[in-house]
Amino acid sequence: MDSPVTIVGAGLGGLTLARVLHLRGLPVTVYDADASAGARTQGGQLDLHEHNGQRALAMAGLTEQYRAIIHRGGGARRVLDPRGALLAEIPDDGSMARPEALRGDIRRILLDSLPAGTVQWGRKLVAATAVGGGRHELRFADGSVVGSDVLVGADGTWSRVRALLSDERPTYAGMSYIDTSLHDVEVRHGAAAKTVGAGAMYALTPGQGLLAHREAGDVIHTYAVFFRPLEWFAGIDFADAPAARRAVAAEFEGWAPELVSLIADGETGPVLRSIHRLPDRHRWERVPGVTLLGDAAHVTLPGGEGANTAMLDGAELGEALAAHPGDPEAAFAAYEEVMFRRSEAEAVAAHRTIDLVFGAGAPRGLIALLTGAADVGRSA
Secondary structure (H helix, E strand, C coil): CCCCEEEECCCHHHHHHHHHHHHCCCCEEEECCCCCCCCCCCCCEEECCCCCHHHHHHHCCCHHHHHCCCCCCCCCEEEECCCCCEEEEECCCCCCCCCEEEHHHHHHHHHHCCCCCCEECCCCEEEEEEEECCEEEEEECCCCEEEECEEEECCCCCCCCHHHCCCCCCEEEEEEEEEEEEECHHHHCHHHHHHHCCCEEEEEECCEEEEEEEECCCEEEEEEEECCCHHHHHCCCCCCHHHHHHHHHHCCCCCCHHHHHHHHCCCCCCEEEEEEECCCCCCCCCCCCEEECCHHHHCCCCCCCHHHHHHHHHHHHHHHHHHCCCCHHHHHHHHHHHHHHHHHHHHHHHHHHHHHHHCCCCCHHHHHHHCCCCCCCCCC
16 A cells, blocks of 8 residues: 555544554554644543453554553442442452553553654644545645545544544433542542542442542542433533532532542542434445544444444554555455444443443442343443
């Protein structure tokens, strides 16, 4: 393949694709809207699973680097009731089935594995246009324009590349996360540290809950989860961090003080993350010269597989392009056939997971899921 593969989006999926292409000797350029690799935080911890996320890193030749960034002990799970009573505890067994690592660290090892200049920062895509013959023109906010013979949209939920293939746009899924963090928790937030433990803590009632992760660097990252309409969140002024914390904490009135403190004492401004989704069976007819991966292709409910699936998408697409030198259409068709089946199965499983975790039986469904007593039918 003489012309470089053009990737829009330097998230985990796009970078995994870039790394596999680099390993196979195929030219690649990644364009990303961020001003630099460190322009914004990359979210909390991820548990990469053996059958997808870890498999993708193995295909990218980065297993050793990944093992070096794992948060040992971070796989422990605790389920509490709103009064703070322990309902279930699952220790970290030390296995490599789904170890925890910071998203930013995973992204860093991918970036470090690429030649300098592979990622072009500060290139926010504003329009992607077909110009005939399977070629596309990309126009960026800085006024620059580039052409592409082989284009991959890895640009997330609000992908601009998607419009070349599909008229679908994500719709609100009815749930939102509000996240904040505590720092130096052993010294400054002892009760919260004891409550959360070494890994993840869940305190749930139907349609609402607190999810907290103990992260490397003595940090607790907490997500308050609500099933509310978007209009409800519009009533919170997130630009006023103290007022926003009070408003969110008030929704947990009567809960144990050590649980409420995860929000009320937050040291980072609460951030609203509204969940949007594409249809479970989002597919498109083959369009020459372009395809999608990750959330750009199949964003769905947060069932624990989003980043894992995006990385496997990237790795498998890279292998397909390497297996069909000079014939990206054959590569895209082979990749999409597998990706479509997998993404549909994962979307259906995500619905089942969310129903178990936040449904009328909460938190019993979560306990069943964590202990292996529930099967959501996720693809292998």
